[in-house]
Amino acid sequence: MKNILLFLFISAAPAAALDFDSPARGNAALAESLRPAPVLELTRLPLADLLAERLASSKRFVLDGTAFRAWVSFDAEWNAWFGIEAGEACPPDGSWREDALAAGVTYGYRGGTLSIRSEGGRILISDGKGGSLETSMAELFDLLYAGSSKVKFADLVEYAVARNSDPVSGAGGTVTLRVGSDGLYYYSLTPDVLVTGQPRWLLAINGVLYGLKYAPPDLVFVSKEIEMKTDLPAEKVFRP
Numbered sequence: 325m326k327n328i329l330l331f332l333f334i335s336a337a338p339a340a341a342l343d344f345d346s347p348a349r350g351n352a353a354l355a356e357s358l359r360p361a362p363v364l365e366l367t368r369l370p371l372a373d374l375l376a377e378r379l380a381s382s383k384r385f386v387l388d389g390t391a392f393r394a395w396v397s398f399d400a401e402w403n404a405w406f407g408i409e410a411g412e413a414c415p416p417d418g419s420w421r422e423d424a425l426a427a428g429v430t431y432g433y434r435g436g437t438l439s440i441r442s443e444g445g446r447i448l449i450s451d452g453k454g455g456s457l458e459t460s461m462a463e464l465f466d467l468l469y470a471g472s473s474k475v476k477f478a479d480l481v482e483y484a485v486a487r488n489s490d491p492v493s494g495a496g497g498t499v500t501l502r503v504g505s506d507g508l509y510y511y512s513l514t515p516d517v518l519v520t521g522q523p524r525w526l527l528a529i530n531g532v533l534y535g536l537k538y539a540p541p542d543l544v545f546v547s548k549e550i551e552m553k554t555d556l557p558a559e560k561v562f563r564p
Contacts, residue, residue, distance in 0.1 A: 361548050361549045361550065362548070363523060363546050363547070363548045364546060364547050364548065365544060365545075365546055366475075366477075366534075366545045366546060366547055367475060367544075367545050368542040368543070368544050368545075369473050369475070369485060369542060369543045369545075370541055370542055370543075371487070371540060371541055371542060371543055372541065373473070374472075374473065374485065374486065374487045374498075374543065375487050377471055377472055377473060377486065377487075378395075378471075378472075378486055378487045378488075379393075380471055381395070381467045381468050381470070381471025381472060381486070382394060382395040382467070383395070383459055383463065383464060383467055385449075385457055385459075387438065387449065387451040387455045387456075387457065388435050388436055388451040388453055388455055389435065390410055390411065390412065390433060390434075390435050391410070391411035392408060392409065392410055392411060392433075392438075393408070393409055393411065394406065394407065394408045394409075394449075394459060394464065395407045395408075395464060395467075395468070396461060396464040396465060396468060397419065397488055397489060397490070397491050398488055398490070398491075398497075398499060398511070398513045399421075399490055399491055399492045399493075400490060400492065400493065400495070400513075400515070402511070402512065402513050402560045403421055403422070404421075404422045404461060404562065405419045405420060405421050405422065405491040406419065406420055406421075406422060406425060406440075406447065406461065406464070407419040407491060408431050408438070408440070408449075410433035410434065412433065412434050415433065415434075416432065416433070418431040419491035420440075422442075422461055425440060425441055425442035425447060426441065426442050426443070427441070428440070428441035429441070436451060436452065436453065437451075437452060438450065438451055438452075439451075439452060445460055445461075445462065445564055446458045446459075446460050447459050447460055447461065460564065461562070461564065462562075462564035465501075465509050465562055465564075468484070468486055468499075468501065469484045469501055469503070469509065472484035472485055472486040472501070473485050475545055477526075477527065477529060477534040477547075478529040478530065478532065478534070480529055481502060481527060481529065482502060483500040483501060483502050483526070484500070484501040484502070485498060485499075485500055485501075485543065486498070486499045486501065487499075488513060490515075495515055495516070495517070496515070496516045497513050497514055497515040497516055498513070498514045498516070498519075498536060498538070498543060499511055499512070499513055499514075500512055500514070500526060500536070504561070508561050508562060508563060509561065509562040510559040510560070510561050510562075511559060511560055511562065512526065512559050512560065514526075514536060516538045519535075519536060519537050519538045520537075520538045520539075521537070521539075522537065523535040523536060523537040523544075523546050523548075524536060524537075525548075528550065531549060531550055532547050532548070532549050532550070533547060533548045533549075533550055534546075534547050535547075535548075
């Protein structure tokens with residue numbers, strides 16, 4: 325279950341600015357409330373490196389003599405999806421929303437069919453030939469966080485940065501993922517189309533906005549001073 329847990333409080337911003345970090349929304353209202361200030365570049369992460377990390381952070385396993393990988397991805401509404409792919413030539417891939425796994429799903433590959441279902445926080449995978457294993461969305465989040473590049477803002481808030489392919493539309497984007505003081509993962513998704521040529525602000529610390537911009541061949545992290553106090557923006561939380 326995922327809940328919007330944190331909210332952005334901006335004393336001088338218009339009401340419309342308060343939802344700028346919600347799914348599929350931009351920063352226009354907030355931008356209008358800011359005085360002109362230079363946007364400073366903090367660091368760049370090559371998109372090719374981020375994509376390689378994304379593949380490497382998958383869970384790898386073998387069933388029925390076939391290698392598979394499993395991963396977590398996110399749709400436009402920030403819902404978490406379970407994805408799986410066989411390590412064979414031109415493999416099909418399968419993706420299902422996390423909450424769809426309880427009813428059970430199947431994934432067909434060249435050698436047969438996997439049965440997949442969730443139960444008590446576990447994801448059970450069987451090849452129907454006596455082979456089985458289990459994983460969990462919690463494990464897939466752990467692998468994603470551990471295997472992704474990190475960016476730290478103001479030496480206070482650290483995010484793991486990962487590329488994302490929307491399991492519904494295939495649109496590219498970036499997931500920023502942090503560990504809260506409660507030990508839970510908080511994440512947000514930024515589609516590439518929202519940050520091509522202009523930044524999207526992720527959070528503000530001590531009067532400075534921090535965000536990212538899609539500028540192939542890199543993902544660029546930037547900052548900009550503001551004159552208003554802010555806290556963390558709205559995020560979703562993953563509860564295993």
